[in-house]
Amino acid sequence: MKFAVLVFPGSNCDIDCYKAVEDTIGQKVDYVWHTSTDLSGYDAILVPGGFSYGDYLRCGAIARFAPVMNEVVKAAAEGKFILGICNGFQILTEAGLLPGALRRNSGMKFICAQTQLEVANNNTAFTSAYSEGEIIDIPIAHGEGNYYCDDETLAQLKANNQIVFRYAGDTNPNGSVDNIAGISNERGNVVGMMPHPERAVDELLGSADGKRMFTSILNAWREKNGAAVNS
Amino acid sequence: MKAKVYVTIKQNVLDPQGSAVQGALHTMGFEEVGKVRIGKYLELNLNTSDRAEAEARLTAMCEKLLANTVVEDYRFELEG
Numbered sequence: 638m639k640f641a642v643l644v645f646p647g648s649n650c651d652i653d654c655y656k657a658v659e660d661t662i663g664q665k666v667d668y669v670w671h672t673s674t675d676l677s678g679y680d681a682i683l684v685p686g687g688f689s690y691g692d693y694l695r696c697g698a699i700a701r702f703a704p705v706m707n708e709v710v711k712a713a714a715e716g717k718f719i720l721g722i723c724n725g726f727q728i729l730t731e732a733g734l735l736p737g738a739l740r741r742n743s744g745m746k747f748i749c750a751q752t753q754l755e756v757a758n759n760n761t762a763f764t765s766a767y768s769e770g771e772i773i774d775i776p777i778a779h780g781e782g783n784y785y786c787d788d789e790t791l792a793q794l795k796a797n798n799q800i801v802f803r804y805a806g807d808t809n810p811n812g813s814v815d816n817i818a819g820i821s822n823e824r825g826n827v828v829g830m831m832p833h834p835e836r837a838v839d840e841l842l843g844s845a846d847g848k849r850m851f852t853s854i855l856n857a858w859r860e861k862n863g864a865a866v867n868s
Numbered sequence: 869m870k871a872k873v874y875v876t877i878k879q880n881v882l883d884p885q886g887s888a889v890q891g892a893l894h895t896m897g898f899e900e901v902g903k904v905r906i907g908k909y910l911e912l913n914l915n916t917s918d919r920a921e922a923e924a925r926l927t928a929m930c931e932k933l934l935a936n937t938v939v940e941d942y943r944f945e946l947e948g
Contacts, residue, residue, distance in 0.1 A: 694908075694933070694934070695936055698933060698936065702933070730938075731936065737938060738936050738938040738939045740877075740881065740882065740884075740939055741884045743882060743884050744884070745884050745885070745888050783882075783884075785881060785938070785939055786938070787938075812882065
């Protein structure tokens with residue numbers, strides 16, 4: 638299986654994503670610059686956190702028009718696995734690959750903290766190694782992670798089981814609608830989330846709960862392609 | 869031609885910056901202040917003299933890039 642980690646000017650979690658793939662599942666992984674116009678060689682695309690293009694105008698607004706994003710849209714349509722983390726989530730919503738938008742945290746502060754997430758849907762390629770309802774420990778680091786969508790969209794998200802992670806209990810750190818921390822598209826191959834699983838892949842980092850997102854993706858890919866082609 | 873573009877958070881969407889400024893103004897004794905909304909103001913110089921075309925182009929710019937219409941409204945004024 639081969640992973641691409643997109644790199645925009647201002648990405649700062651690209652190395653964490655690269656290392657998470659390398660260290661947790663040992664698969665091939667490349668950095669792919671935002672000007673690239675070919676993602677055909679990759680099975681999964683990670684859109685990392687950071688401050689793409691300085692987050693000028695709006696988080697993700699400018700990155701969404703980078704040449705590589707046309708290829709991400711194409712890859713999404715082909716059913717490839719796409720995971721947007723933090724700024725990556727913001728970019729995927731701006732690109733229209735995921736519904737809704739991310740607003741400034743309701744408390745105005747940038748928050749960098751461990752958070753408890755509830756796995757709301759373990760029936761995705763990204764979360765199959767978790768149990769439904771399981772509480773996991775994944776850090777957040779964002780100033781604009783307050784997920785918003787209108788009532789109609791929220792009803793659709795619920796009806797299609799697209800809410801993947803919620804902040805557990807009443808710990809909602811940023812004011813997100815329905816405590817949403819991560820969602821998927823209707824097909825389930827595109828996931829965006831504000832918390833950082835790539836920063837929770839070893840107990841040394843405070844938690845290893847993010848590891849299973851990467852093993853889930855690999856397992857899903859193996860199932861799809863047959864274990865024989867695993868490399 | 870010069871365009872002034874205003875982007876604001878939709879009325880039904882929480883504006884934490886506006887709320888923080890409102891709170892500060894109240895603390896300072898400006899109790900008459902009701903709701904505060906904070907937005908963005910952009911000045912664009914357009915290389916055209918066709919007003920109708922400029923309006924159509926500006927609408928496209930706002931819809932595509934300058935505003936996120938999920939959470940923001942926009943309006944613009946043309947000068948010259």
